[in-house]
Amino acid sequence: MRTRRAILSLTALALAGLLTGSPAEARPAVAVTEAKAAERHAVLLISIDGLMPDAVLNADSHGLGIPTLRAMLAEGGHARVINVNPTVTNPNHTTLVTGVPPREHGIYNNRPFEAAATLPKSYSLYAQIKAPTLWGAAKAAGLKTGSLFWPVTGQAGDIDFNLTDGDDEDDRKIADDAIALIERERPELLTVHFVSLDHRQHETGPLSTEARAALERIDTAIGRVVAAQRKAHPDTVIAIVSDHGFFRVTHQMNLNAALAEGGFIVLNAEKAVASWRAFAWYVGGSAMIVLRDPKDARTKARVKAYLRGLAADPANGIEGIHDGGEIASLGLSPDAAFVVAFRPGYRMGNAMTGPLVKDDTGGAHGAFSTRTLRPDMRSTFLIAGPGIAAVRDLGTIDMRRIAPTLAGELRVDLPSAALPPLRLRDR
Structure with a gap:
C-alpha cells in the first residue's frame, strides 16, 4: 500500500x-x-x-x-x-x-x-x-x-x-x-x-x-x-x-516456462532471460505472445504448432489460440502474434522454470472476451x-x-x- x-x-x-x-x-x-x-x-x-x-x-x-x-x-x-x-x-x-x-x-x-x-x-x-x-x-x-x-x-x-x-x-x-x-x-x-x-x-x-x-x-x-x-x-x-x-482462480499456468521448455526462451545461470524468439506478455486470464522477429514466418509457424500442442492437453487449461485478423479486428496490440485464452479458473503465472501448472486461489480477470466468449x-x-x-x-x-x-x-x-x-x- x-x-x-x-x-x-x-x-x-x-x-x-x-x-x-x-x-x-x-x-x-x-x-x-x-x-x-x-x-x-x-x-x-x-x-x-x-x-x-x-x-x-x-x-x-x-x-x-x-x-x-x-x-x-x-x-x-x-x-x-x-x-x-x-x-x-x-x-x-x-x-x-x-x-x-x-x-x-x-x-x-x-x-x-x-x-x-x-x-x-x-x-x-x-x-x-x-x-x-x-x-x-x-x-x-x-x-x-x-x-x-x-x-x-x-x-x-x-x-x-x-x-x-x-x-x-x-x-x-x-x-x-x-x-x-x-x-x-x-x-x-x-x-x-x-x-x-x-x-x-x-x-x-x-x-x-x-x-x-x-x-x-x-x-x-x-x-x-x-x-x-x-x-x-x-x-x-x-x-x-x-x-x-x-x-475465481483454481490454477495458474506458467506459459513462459513452457516456452522455455520448447526452446523459444533461453535462460542464463541466474534464470533470467538471455535470449528469446517468443515470449508471453502477461495479461491474467489470457496472454499475448510476442515474436522477437514478427517477419520470421518459420518461427511463427513453430510457435503456433507448439501452442496448439499445449492446448491439446486439458491439464494446461488452454481454451483457445487466437491470431491474425481476429486479433486486429478486436483492437489488440499490433505486437501480439497470438492470444492464448485460458479456461475459466486458469490464469497465467510468471515463473520461468518449474512446473507448468500449479494450484492457485483468489480472483483474476484478463480473460479473452468477445460478444460470445467469457x-x-x-x-x-x-x-x-x-x-x-x-x-x-x-x-x-x-x-x-x-x-x-x-x-x-x-x-x-x-x-x-x-x-x-x-x-x-x-x-
Whole structure:
C-alpha cells in the first residue's frame, strides 16, 4: 500500500498534473457552439474497478447493502458492457475516456511489453495515450476538469486538478478529496477511480466476504460524492462504470516456462532471460505472445504448432489460440502474434522454470472476451441525469460507446470516437 502525500491545496493538485504538449492533446476537439453549451450537463464519471454487473443487478442475492448503486439503477439507465481486450484495468479505463480500442489509444495492457521474468512498471503517464480524451475535449471547450486516481493520468496537462499519488485504497479520503474539489472548484468534468474492490477480489475471490465489505464502503463513499456533485451542479449527469469482471482462480499456468521448455526462451545461470524468439506478455486470464522477429514466418509457424500442442492437453487449461485478423479486428496490440485464452479458473503465472501448472486461489480477470466468449468479463454501466429514462435497460453495449455518450452530455466534440453515443432519452 502506498502512503498518501498531504494535499496542501487545490492549486497543488493542479500543478501535479500540468504537462503540455502530450500526444493525447495533439488533436484538440473542435469548440462547441453557444447553442450546444446552453444544453450542457456537468459530468461526474466514477469507476469502481472490478465491479461485475450482477453485483448491482442482483444485489439481494449477494447480500449487498449498496443503496447508492441501487438508487442509480432505479433513477436511470443501466447496461452490461463488452470490454476491450485485454480485459484489464489500464486499457479499459483508457477506452472509457477515448472511445477507441488499445490499438488506437496505445495502452495495450496494464504494463508495456518486456521480455523479462520480472513484470515492468505499469503504464502511468498521460503522454502515453495516443488518442484524444474526454478531458482534452472538455478543456478545448473551455471547461474545468478534475480527476482522482484515474489510471494513466500522470502529468496530464488536460486535467486541471489531478490527484495520482497517495493511498488509492482509502475510499473515505478519496471521497473527502473529491467533495472538496467539487465544492471549491466545481469542475464540469470530474473522474474518480475506486480500486479497493479489485484488490480484495484478487486476494480472496469475486464477491467474497471481504470484497462485499469493500463494495459497501465504496457505495457509501460514492453516495457522499454524488450528493456534493448534485448540490454543485443540480442538472449533472452521473455515470458509474467498471473496467472488467472477475473469475475465481483454481490454477495458474506458467506459459513462459513452457516456452522455455520448447526452446523459444533461453535462460542464463541466474534464470533470467538471455535470449528469446517468443515470449508471453502477461495479461491474467489470457496472454499475448510476442515474436522477437514478427517477419520470421518459420518461427511463427513453430510457435503456433507448439501452442496448439499445449492446448491439446486439458491439464494446461488452454481454451483457445487466437491470431491474425481476429486479433486486429478486436483492437489488440499490433505486437501480439497470438492470444492464448485460458479456461475459466486458469490464469497465467510468471515463473520461468518449474512446473507448468500449479494450484492457485483468489480472483483474476484478463480473460479473452468477445460478444460470445467469457461473459464473466463484462463490466458495468449506470447513468442518471436530467431526462434520462428511469430503469432503462440499455442492454449489452460496446464500451467504446461510453466516451461519445459522455461527450454528448458535456456538449463537447470527440470526433475520434468511431461508435455513436447511446440513446438515453426518448426525445
